[in-house]
Amino acid sequence: MRPSGRAPEQPRDVRITRQYTKHAEGSVLIEFGDTKVICTASVENKVPPFLRGAGQGWITAEYGMLPRSTGSRMGREAARGKQGGRTVEIQRLIGRSLRAAVDLKKLGENSITIDCDVIQADGGTRTAAITGGCVALVDALNSMVAKGTLKASPLKQMVAALSVGIYEGAAVADLDYPEDSSAETDMNVIMTDRGGFIELQGTAEGEPFEQSELDSMLNLAKQGINQLFEIQKKALEEG
């Protein structure tokens, strides 16, 4: 029995609000239940030094949590003078995942930064960030087409992410904080809407997990991520 009363395969309610703030080329508030993340996509007409002259673009991500997005206040990373290891790990994952959505050669010598800022955390912030960040990215790409910066959107495919895990011996989808903090295994699955995997990150927090558990988790992930693609699609059709 899950703390939230959800069925094992049931993700939380997912809500996507586009144009959430007014300055960014793409701006999305994504909610996975009580987890709330602001994802903005910012376009700049330049590329990082290692790509200068390479005739392609770049997509990168940064991640942060408001100090009191969590149950007890965390020190502000800007005040401590460095980003923690978990932050670095997550923002690299978001960046790699979203680069898979776009044909970087067709992006031209432009960069898009996806900022994912958690305003309320209840488990699954990185999967919410990827899923919402992809919608912000699509909006930003479309704004580049609208402004004439690009002739066509270089979007190759949609990308979405879900956490799955082994909780009290059973595979479950979209762990919230009470599950996440006591799950035996936690796995983040990032897929494309064509059915391929972009990234798999599974960690046994307690006991190692077996092949059969891996299979169960991946099945739940595929099922749940397909629902996310539907929600992304609906959000993009509105407005």
Added chain:
Amino acid sequence: MRPSGRAPEQPRDVRITRQYTKHAEGSVLIEFGDTKVICTASVENKVPPFLRGAGQGWITAEYGMLPRSTGSRMGREAARGKQGGRTVEIQRLIGRSLRAAVDLKKLGENSITIDCDVIQADGGTRTAAITGGCVALVDALNSMVAKGTLKASPLKQMVAALSVGIYEGAAVADLDYPEDSSAETDMNVIMTDRGGFIELQGTAEGEPFEQSELDSMLNLAKQGINQLFEIQKKALEEG
């Protein structure tokens, strides 16, 4: 004529949403027009080293802007490894202002951190942060009473803040970004609901300002801040 069409003495619409996020003891979204700041108040049962054993509490503030809260993306301070001078200046101002609201001796050996995070910027973020932060602070103090940590709220008085300035030769209240970026003088006024000044910070960006201009600005400030006290009061009476 102001870019927004407002009368010189007219502040923007101010909205205060309490219980904006679920974890903090006080959590407020404050909007001064398009300026939106999340203010959370977090209680901790300890004091900073310089107050250990002094038998009193402490209130401090931290300020941040989401990287794309502004027209063009700013580098993330956590990634750059330090808070900028403007951030430091603002968070010290917020902390000083809100400490004036509370009898720190009656707070016991507890600390309250007010985190002010700008999710959308359009001028006046520091005055919005102080005005919203005071409401979050009241909620946090009341939660301490409700939990039995304190017998009575140590609130002495409400605090609110408004920017005033000289724009195209005339005194105006609550400058938005287009005004702020071309005003001759910009002044932040922080007052208590008993009518005293907590802090005055006036800066001539272009020409020096005269005593008569100072007097006009202070008159607008008093008038506008009284409206803010009404809005704070209404927000606190709800819910």
Added chain:
Amino acid sequence: MRPSGRAPEQPRDVRITRQYTKHAEGSVLIEFGDTKVICTASVENKVPPFLRGAGQGWITAEYGMLPRSTGSRMGREAARGKQGGRTVEIQRLIGRSLRAAVDLKKLGENSITIDCDVIQADGGTRTAAITGGCVALVDALNSMVAKGTLKASPLKQMVAALSVGIYEGAAVADLDYPEDSSAETDMNVIMTDRGGFIELQGTAEGEPFEQSELDSMLNLAKQGINQLFEIQKKALEEG
């Protein structure tokens, strides 16, 4: 009664020593009583990145205190790896104030850095720094004319600063450390020799201050700053 026995409107003895060190284009030791600050003005033939190609110059300031300029030793900021919030706040104030003295367009693409290093502190270091820094700035501008870098000095007006406050219920001018550490209100006033305000920063450390107290403080400030302009003038006429 003031601890120093001074009358309420009486500033401390102010001494200005020009050519205090030999390398800088402008080098001043300014003393406000026991407060001693070395102010140097250094000219560089370049501008910061945000002004490149803008056809104007820039003036900036840095502030520091020798570790034992104070009653108990403070940690050295260079050793701690960052400037504290108070330092940042003060150096931004000095920079803004001194930029008001100069027509930056007539400065050409040159920068002047005003370094204000406190060798002995007894209250009022920031007002001493601004008052002495302005003299060092004038010397540096004149040296640029002498070297042929500029045809005429771009000085628009002199700038000087004084602290005023409410000490034991009365307005007083030029607070020394014993007053500063127990004053109810502390206000720094920066003016031009044409009578306008450049910056006002008033903070109620204890009780809020009223309009009438503000008026008294500003009167003392105007009076005292006029004396500072006389002292600057005399110092510049010598040598």
Added chain:
Amino acid sequence: MRPSGRAPEQPRDVRITRQYTKHAEGSVLIEFGDTKVICTASVENKVPPFLRGAGQGWITAEYGMLPRSTGSRMGREAARGKQGGRTVEIQRLIGRSLRAAVDLKKLGENSITIDCDVIQADGGTRTAAITGGCVALVDALNSMVAKGTLKASPLKQMVAALSVGIYEGAAVADLDYPEDSSAETDMNVIMTDRGGFIELQGTAEGEPFEQSELDSMLNLAKQGINQLFEIQKKALEEG
């Protein structure tokens, strides 16, 4: 055809040298072909702050590369003043993986730090570090028993790691640098000698990977990791 001429399922030659340096409680040089990593295990009789009084021990890892362990020199992280994102990601992975080998409650209030320093890199440094680090950890645990700090070794199981990937369309085991830099998918698999997974990290660098490719990679991983357990076992039986 693999650049090295190896069969798809064939790992590189793996060599483990124990007692490689003289000071550490466990010290191992592990070589996966031309990849060479020094793994030391250092015991300290204390735990990190978050575990004080929890009656358990802790295992953590740090990772570094000598600046010229790679084809072109990388800046030294100590000189740049921060560890890069990749470093942080890898050392967190090593730490999580090796904690799974030990019953932390039976470790007492002791910490073991596994330092993994790459002296020559040719792909697969993180899997070599985990595999060699586990041997250094066993030696450190045994030294604690020998010294009487612990009554019995709290080792639960051996842990080893191998990279697998999709290279030119086929699944291959233990990618070296030429393969790693052009593989479509790269997956790090960490397992226990009882057959469970500790961690899976698969990343599609180019095209997404399919379930069938995942299955092939996992099969190669299991096979290769079993060989690593044999090599660890032999090394531990010697000397």
Added chain:
Amino acid sequence: MRPSGRAPEQPRDVRITRQYTKHAEGSVLIEFGDTKVICTASVENKVPPFLRGAGQGWITAEYGMLPRSTGSRMGREAARGKQGGRTVEIQRLIGRSLRAAVDLKKLGENSITIDCDVIQADGGTRTAAITGGCVALVDALNSMVAKGTLKASPLKQMVAALSVGIYEGAAVADLDYPEDSSAETDMNVIMTDRGGFIELQGTAEGEPFEQSELDSMLNLAKQGINQLFEIQKKALEEG
């Protein structure tokens, strides 16, 4: 022929001003010609962590240069966020040298920090700092006796320092900046007033130096340092 016209063995005029600033337990302005360094000695009733409970005291030094103490402005180390290598090297040398003057066991569990801040640089700042720092240290030790913190001064011997070098083929004493910047060899010699060496640091900037040149330099050093001991002694007898 030396640029200053001095004879090879002739140091610059050395002046020592005690009680230069009012807060420190020892405060000295030392001048070696145009090189001017403020040396303060600050007493604290505690020792660094590595000496806790060791029943002895500690002496350490910090060194800094005002940004415009030199011909062209150097960046402020506090603003850059780190002390440069030269600074670190020099302050470690000063600390080691001055620890040799004192019986640390008789100092009790007290620390003395010698801050050496260069306000004008013209070569030889580190030797001036050691020579002046020793006088400030004596004053601080005597103040501890006067206050009853110590029963007797733990001073063992005086320490002084002089630079010598090979300039245009000849050994010279107390190099000023024009000599220092083109000398073939530069050597800093730190001695006690009993005639022993505390530290020797000789560096061939251009050609290696021979034993005979070393001998000549050491002879000049001994001679010049004896003069410094006289000057220290006179300064300490005054006031």
Added chain:
Amino acid sequence: MRPSGRAPEQPRDVRITRQYTKHAEGSVLIEFGDTKVICTASVENKVPPFLRGAGQGWITAEYGMLPRSTGSRMGREAARGKQGGRTVEIQRLIGRSLRAAVDLKKLGENSITIDCDVIQADGGTRTAAITGGCVALVDALNSMVAKGTLKASPLKQMVAALSVGIYEGAAVADLDYPEDSSAETDMNVIMTDRGGFIELQGTAEGEPFEQSELDSMLNLAKQGINQLFEIQKKALEEG
């Protein structure tokens, strides 16, 4: 009697292994007894900013210790975010010493970085680093000639280094850790194979040292360093 049983003038066994790692232009493992340092020389076709356009090359050094190269684990400098003072001091010494081996004008606009990483420490790491670094440097210069980057090697002379000291009242050569930690005086001597001194750094850790002790130490140093030149020469003749 020395702890190792060596005669006073007897250095430890010195072993030099060239081509120790495969990527660097010069790569040496040098062992002074149990002290083991990897020295790599990395060539880059650029010069630091202060030499741009000066028509010469540059040689610099960086030094590090693996965290458990020592008896108890030291914190990793990359994790602490800064290099310690001792590290900075040593790497500056190595750089200065090795620059003396080369005619920088004949090096062209190329830089060589000597990385000296201690994998096992037992005293004398800096002298081992200089002696081994010089061999790595020669290999790197020869590789530049072999690749046609340079027409002839700009090597002027070999450089080697040895520590000498006063241990229990007698001068000894090549102090190991037990001697180093209780020696009265420790001196590092760096010489060229033409017999001149490059650098002398002698420190009295306890009692000051006398001229006669200095003479004894320098005699041992010359004798021992001549043996090091033989060992360097043999190593370079092999392979």
